[in-house]
Amino acid sequence: MANGFELKATARDRVGKGAARALRREGLIPAVIYGDKKPALPITIPVKETTIALHKGGFLTHIATIEVDGEKHRVIAKDYQLDPVRDELVHVDFLRVGKDATLTVEVPVHFLNEETCPGLKKGGVLNIVRHTVEMTVPATAIPESIDFDLSTVNLGDSIHISATTLPAGCKPTITDRDFTVATIAAPAGLKSEGEAEEGEEA
Template identity: 35%
Template sequence: MQLEFNANKRDGQGTGASRRLRRTGRVPAIIYGSTEKPQSIDIDHNELFQLLRKETFYSSVLTANIDGAKETCLLRDVQRHPYRQVILHADFQRVDATHKLHQKVPLHFINADIAPGVKLGGGIVQHVLTDIEVRCLPKDLPAFIEVDLKDLVAGHSLHVSQLSLPTGVEVMLHKGEDPVVATILTVRGKDEDEAPAADSAATAVTAAAPAPAPAAKK
């Protein structure tokens, strides 16, 4: 997915200049990286606010239209107001089409409802990871990676090594690591919970019943 935003170059620096810029409905930002110098920019607050509501904006290669000149970049940081819905600052990093990049991408879990551990075993899916860091060329960067749970049974886990990765994409892990992505937790059935209670009740009734009178001697 191609996501683009508009920006203007800015010259004003410092807290005062940023505060004045925000009062006009603009967000101070910076774009850096590659062989070019960092460039201070500003973005329309409403445009950026709406883009930040999209999950793909955080993990996709973006196109910044800066005064008519387009640059590809990644969102690297966002500063928000502590309690108001206001964006204070954003950082973007330029990307080079010929160099691989590192980026975290979200995981999308599918087929949990038909997984044997859920459908037959009555288990509950636990998402251990919600994103992973990958390495690839900008053109190969996926917006997300699907995690298919259709074969997962209760009490078992799915690991990173079992994920189906897009062509040209590799997961960044330390040597020997293979973390769990998701697992299905087993849940005790209702019958199992009621059985001990029923046994206890039967024992209590037996204990409370009077002993039979001894037979009379002839």
Template identity: 50%
Template sequence: MSKQKITFNVEVRERVGTGGAREARKNGGVPGVLYGGGIDPVAITLKRGEVIKAIETGHFLSSTATLIHKGEKQLVIPQAIQMHPVTDQPMHVDLFRVRDDQKIKVEIAVHFKGEEVSPGLKKGGTLNVVRHTVELLVPAGHIPEFLEADVSKLEIGDNVKISNIALPADAEPTITDRDFTIATIAGRGGKTEDTEAAAEEEEKKED
């Protein structure tokens, strides 16, 4: 299934700052900022329904969107969204201008296949996921929907590395100094030594 396309019809906000944002929300919109592309930031108002629909796609921050203003279209990628802590409604959105061929960093979800036939899992092993997403450097116009990790032949103690995953020809992981672990098959006793080592490796990377 291909990603559902995201479109935002926006208006430029003349009032900026807290007052302008509050007015936008009062009128049923979601305040935002459009920046990047070597152009000054622009305060905008998005339609609340379109923002909520975009969030519900499940890939709001991992795919491009088409911004439309007075009939003119601009390719953007959502950079951040602020949600209300009580109502869980969108409060503010940051959008970044991009070109179709411009390489950007984006987190892509990893999907696993072959779990039902994996010999390690059939023997009672557990799939321990070290990374649910992988950050890629990829052209804005060719962001993959997800990455696929095959565990169908893995035994207990085996693992899936980034080198085991087929990436689009024009994409590469932002981590290039090692063949990092995506997931391992742990035994009944819990985490295998490989899993623990992989987890420690990822924790060090985040430090």
């Protein structure tokens, strides 16, 4: 797991739209830290540094440290809001992360060895069913990604969650079936030729 970002924050006592607009004029945005059986803590965070952390990737899967008036809090971003017109950050919700906490996060899916995949070499197309998989993971060991090896996958094959080895302590929230993550689909031309042959045989 990569190290998360660090932010310096200030406790916030003003709430409401007017206060939020005033904060944004100062280069700050409102946020809140909640959870771990402690009271919610409204804070203000710098919009520039927070936006940089958002665009680096892993914003919702990396443990972050937020220092509020000298006290450090281990948190993970659970949600954020963007201005619908300007596409700028306007609010972030942070969840406190306790010592032995487990979290539910969306982990990105990566595919390895596409260049040697038999199905793709035959002209097949990688059809990604899930770009992320929702998983329950230890807060101290959130995987960067779930990797699937395509080196033996052929045309028409489905790639299920069981095709990879998950990190220790990590499990999908879907537990009742071996769900599909991707397929290697036949190209459209090949498919129509096959259908035509079937039609002639009929």
